[in-house]
Amino acid sequence: xxxxxxxxxxxxxxxxxxxxxxxxxxxxxxxxxxxxxxxxxxxxxxxxxxxxxxxxxxxxxxxxxxxxxxxxxxxxxxxxxxxxxxxxxxxxxxxxxxxxxxxxxxxxxxxxxxxxxxxxxxxxxxxxxxxxxxxxxxxxxxxxxxxxxxxxxxxxxxxxxxxxxxxxxxxxxxxxxxxxxxxxxxxxxxxxxxxxxxxxxxxxxxxxxxxxxxxxxxxxxxxxxxxxxxxxxxxxxxxxxxxxxxxxxxxxxxxxxxxxxxxxxxxxxxxxxxxxxxxxxxxxxxxxxxxxxxxxxxxxxxxxxxxxxxxxxxxxxxxxxxxxxxxxxxxxxxxxxxxxxxxxxxxxxxxxxxxxxxxxxxxxxxxxxxxxxxxxxxxxxxxxxxxx
Amino acid sequence: xxxxxxxxxxxxxxxxxxxxxxxxxxxxxxxxxxxxxxxxxxxxxxxxxxxxxxxxxxxxxxxxxxxxxxxxxxxxxxxxxxxxxxxxxxxxxxxxxxxxxxxxxxxxxxxxxxxxxxxxxxxxxxxxxxxxxxxxxxxxxxxxxxxxxxxxxxxxxxxxxxxxxxxxxxxxxxxxxxxxxxxxxxxxxxxxxxxxxxxxxxxxxxxxxxxxxxxxxxxxxxx
Amino acid sequence: xxxxxxxxxxxxxxxxxxxxxxxxxxxxxxxxxxxxxxxxxxxxxxxxxxxxxxxxxxxxxxxxxxxxxxxxxxxxxxxxxxxxxxxxxxxxxxxxxxxxxxxxxxxxxxxxxxxxxxxxxxxxxxxxxxxxxxxxxxxxxxxxxxxxxxxxxxxxxxxxxxxxxxxxxxxxxxxxxxxxxxxxxxxxxxxxxxxxxxxxxxxxxxxxxxxxxxx
Numbered sequence: 001x002x003x004x005x006x007x008x009x010x011x012x013x014x015x016x017x018x019x020x021x022x023x024x025x026x027x028x029x030x031x032x033x034x035x036x037x038x039x040x041x042x043x044x045x046x047x048x049x050x051x052x053x054x055x056x057x058x059x060x061x062x063x064x065x066x067x068x069x070x071x072x073x074x075x076x077x078x079x080x081x082x083x084x085x086x087x088x089x090x091x092x093x094x095x096x097x098x099x100x101x102x103x104x105x106x107x108x109x110x111x112x113x114x115x116x117x118x119x120x121x122x123x124x125x126x127x128x129x130x131x132x133x134x135x136x137x138x139x140x141x142x143x144x145x146x147x148x149x150x151x152x153x154x155x156x157x158x159x160x161x162x163x164x165x166x167x168x169x170x171x172x173x174x175x176x177x178x179x180x181x182x183x184x185x186x187x188x189x190x191x192x193x194x195x196x197x198x199x200x201x202x203x204x205x206x207x208x209x210x211x212x213x214x215x216x217x218x219x220x221x222x223x224x225x226x227x228x229x230x231x232x233x234x235x236x237x238x239x240x241x242x243x244x245x246x247x248x249x250x251x252x253x254x255x256x257x258x259x260x261x262x263x264x265x266x267x268x269x270x271x272x273x274x275x276x277x278x279x280x281x282x283x284x285x286x287x288x289x290x291x292x293x294x295x296x297x298x299x300x301x302x303x304x305x306x307x308x309x310x311x312x313x314x315x316x317x318x319x320x321x322x323x324x325x326x327x328x329x330x331x332x333x334x335x336x337x338x339x340x341x342x343x344x345x346x347x348x349x350x351x352x353x354x355x356x357x358x359x360x361x362x363x364x365x366x367x368x369x370x371x372x373x374x375x376x377x378x379x380x381x382x383x384x385x386x387x388x
Numbered sequence: 389x390x391x392x393x394x395x396x397x398x399x400x401x402x403x404x405x406x407x408x409x410x411x412x413x414x415x416x417x418x419x420x421x422x423x424x425x426x427x428x429x430x431x432x433x434x435x436x437x438x439x440x441x442x443x444x445x446x447x448x449x450x451x452x453x454x455x456x457x458x459x460x461x462x463x464x465x466x467x468x469x470x471x472x473x474x475x476x477x478x479x480x481x482x483x484x485x486x487x488x489x490x491x492x493x494x495x496x497x498x499x500x501x502x503x504x505x506x507x508x509x510x511x512x513x514x515x516x517x518x519x520x521x522x523x524x525x526x527x528x529x530x531x532x533x534x535x536x537x538x539x540x541x542x543x544x545x546x547x548x549x550x551x552x553x554x555x556x557x558x559x560x561x562x563x564x565x566x567x568x569x570x571x572x573x574x575x576x577x578x579x580x581x582x583x584x585x586x587x588x589x590x591x592x593x594x595x596x597x598x599x600x601x602x603x604x605x606x607x608x609x610x611x
Numbered sequence: 612x613x614x615x616x617x618x619x620x621x622x623x624x625x626x627x628x629x630x631x632x633x634x635x636x637x638x639x640x641x642x643x644x645x646x647x648x649x650x651x652x653x654x655x656x657x658x659x660x661x662x663x664x665x666x667x668x669x670x671x672x673x674x675x676x677x678x679x680x681x682x683x684x685x686x687x688x689x690x691x692x693x694x695x696x697x698x699x700x701x702x703x704x705x706x707x708x709x710x711x712x713x714x715x716x717x718x719x720x721x722x723x724x725x726x727x728x729x730x731x732x733x734x735x736x737x738x739x740x741x742x743x744x745x746x747x748x749x750x751x752x753x754x755x756x757x758x759x760x761x762x763x764x765x766x767x768x769x770x771x772x773x774x775x776x777x778x779x780x781x782x783x784x785x786x787x788x789x790x791x792x793x794x795x796x797x798x799x800x801x802x803x804x805x806x807x808x809x810x811x812x813x814x815x816x817x818x819x820x821x822x823x824x825x826x
Contacts, residue, residue, distance in 0.1 A: 470789060562679065574687050577683045581679075
């Protein structure tokens with residue numbers, strides 16, 4: 001499938017919708033009329049939900065709404081009272097629960113790493129249950145450690161020797177151990193501090209882009225749901241309130257409850273769905289090489305009527321920034337920053353906006369993961385998007 | 389059956405005085421021992437709490453002492469005290485109980501004080517508390533529950549060791565059991581067994597209540 | 612009669628009593644360990660956690676019962692001789708092992724068991740690969756106190772005909788013969804200390820490394 005990089009969210013959605021129509025009912029996970037009662041209380045009430053292959057579906061709702069119960073019914077940690085659950089067309093009730101769980105990755109908030117196992121043994125847990133060959137396991141563990149960006153020296157450490165973020169990465173690697181098609185995640189980043197959570201989100205998204213698993217992800221954090229999810233299922237009192245692509249929910253909340261859940265700053269949140277790379281421009285951008293002298297830069301800027309010039313090295317990496325400042329008596333002063341504030345092209349517009357507010361810049365350079373200069377983003381452009 | 393039951397009750401009535409006497413004797417032996425165990429155990433626990441090297445030795449030695457069978461320790465006391473004409477009567481029992489029950493008190497005091505978080509003591513220092521104030525206002529209240537658990541442990545051990553007093557003619561509930569076994573008098577044995585069990589469980593339970601009562605409220609509240 | 616004379620004249624008898632004591636201990640320890648752990652496993656099965664909690668509080672209180680009381684009760688209901696003595700040792704020795712194993716297994720964090728189940732561990736695998744190894748330090752603590760208690764109680768059980776080193780202590784006390792008393796007391800003390808050290812070493816050996824590492 002060839003997608004236009006500049007295409008907007010709506011186009012993507014249309015594409016996906018067409019795809020859906022073409023292959024009727026090829027869902028990886030199908031939940032049909034699920035009901036679960038705990039004594040008198042109805043935890044999940046006649047809930048139906050289908051998830052396509054390779055999508056990340058967020059289950060969100062207030063605590064006690066039945067989202068975790070719904071998820072745990074998929075790997076049969078909780079037995080549904082009524083309804084059907086199908087995995088690739090086969091009812092999970094036709095599969096032995098233990099065998100079933102070995103084919104589904106599972107991550108919980110407390111992670112539950114086994115303290116008496118090394119990181120290696122933790123990740124190798126399911127492959128060993130499935131009696132894989134040890135050589136194959138070794139390769140797989142190395143691959144997974146690399147994927148979650150942990151150095152291979154971590155393999156022989158114990159969980160007690162890891163930080164919270166590292167444990168969470170190992171937890172994810174362990175869930176991916178036997179390369180399951182489906183991953184269930186129960187508030188996996190809930191216990192991580194906000195700064196590390198953002199980092200984990202970014203790396204998690206990168207990993208998902210690579211592995212394209214069908215993921216069911218329970219959260220109570222709407223920002224997390226919007227940032228990570230392809231689709232969001234909003235659950236309230238055991239019932240499905242709305243289930244759609246994140247953008248659709250943001251722009252067309254089904255009712256007051258969803259509106260409240262999304263909060264006052266819906267349009268701001270919508271920016272979370274936009275990637276910087278789709279808003280980069282090169283219009284009027286001045287770049288100079290490292291060898292250019294200050295005087296030359298000054299002249300160039302004045303000639304082009306600009307105030308900022310970016311300094312790139314031979315590989316187009318951003319290494320600095322010149323900017324003009326009006327000093328007293330109409331005299332212009334030129335300044336140089338060695339470590340200019342920059343943003344990454346895969347980050348969201350929302351974060352870019354925060355950064356701009358924080359540093360008071362109307363224009364920021366955009367780079368890729370290897371620090372290669374891609375262009376700039378203007379505050380005005382973000383406002384334009386915001387007002388849509 | 390009826391006949392036996394009635395006669396047992398009659399027997400109890402007949403033996404009532406002796407039973408109460410030995411029960412009080414038993415309690416007396418423990419009551420005499422406990423203050424000694426406290427006076428030695430708690431200060432020693434405090435003393436070693438800030439001296440890790442000595443603490444290591446003391447804790448190791450006391451854990452070894454704890455593994456020695458109580459009757460063996462009691463027997464050794466009897467032998468060691470015999471030259472001083474103290475091998476009979478209440479003294480060996482009291483010394484054995486003091487020695488034996490000191491150990492959990494020392495250990496728990498040591499553990500209790502060392503479990504007070506560093507940060508708390510630092511905060512207290514930072515607010516200008518003197519060493520004395522830190523001890524009495526911070527360390528002690530926070531360690532009391534654990535120290536109390538040690539005292540409870542010690543008392544329960546005391547109930548058990550005090551039964552041996554009767555072997556050296558010092559009386560106590562052991563009289564019913566040891567003499568009863570010797571005479572094959574099941575009633576005596578039963579009375580002794582029940583009373584000593586009730587005493588052990590009762591002391592344990594009562595001190596649990598005390599423990600709960602002296603524990604600062606802030607340590608008990610649930611999140 | 613002085614100590615050395617007594618020892619040299621009764622060398623064989625002392626050795627015999629030592630062996631008797633040791634086998635009394637060993638037999639009772641093996642039985643209590645197997646039975647105690649089995650009961651704890653049963654009481655901590657999923658859905659039976661309440662039974663486990665009751666067992667923890669009952670055994671917790673039962674630890675306050677003096678060993679002599681148990682010996683006395685066994686004497687009343689079973690009689691005199693070796694089998695009653697062994698019964699008393701087993702009954703009394705079960706208390707700490709059940710207390711420790713049950714509370715140890717119950718305190719394995721819920722999320723670890725949930726993670727295991729979620730990954731497809733069978734019930735047995737959850738028990739043998741997660742619950743037991745993680746509870747090993749606590750279980751071994753229970754085995755150690757059981758061992759100490761059995762050796763100590765075996766000394767006292769000699770009053771109901773259990774034999775072993777307790778014979779020497781009681782004879783020494785009753786007949787006022789310090790040498791006999793010292794031999795019995797010292798040997799039982801040494802035996803208790805040595806066995807505790809051996810068990811401490813085993814504990815160190817079988818505690819999973821991941822539970823011992825420092826942050």
